[in-house]
Amino acid sequence: MISLPNPSSSMYSDPCTIALQTDKKLMTIHNPYVATLVEMGYDESDCRMVADAGRQNVTYPRNIQGRIFDTEEEYNDALADFLNGL
Numbered sequence: 001m002i003s004l005p006n007p008s009s010s011m012y013s014d015p016c017t018i019a020l021q022t023d024k025k026l027m028t029i030h031n032p033y034v035a036t037l038v039e040m041g042y043d044e045s046d047c048r049m050v051a052d053a054g055r056q057n058v059t060y061p062r063n064i065q066g067r068i069f070d071t072e073e074e075y076n077d078a079l080a081d082f083l084n085g086l
Helices: 015-029 032-039 044-053 072-084
Strands: 062-064 067-069
Touching: 032 044, 067 072
Parallel strands: none
Antiparallel strands: 062 067
């Protein structure tokens, strides 16, 4: 059984942080994108392997298409700016 964050025992008490922690935990259990691909006929293990490929062995500074990110925070900020600009 997977244990989800308990709001009373968590070091974070605001609802937004608790929701984000819970979402991350739930996504490791059930990824709706993988479920959709499986419904389309793809193999679940292949989908999970490809989904995890981008998260392994990431080190900083990180060079992506000539742009260098010194920290993960800097990368996440740039990614958020890009997605908000779409």
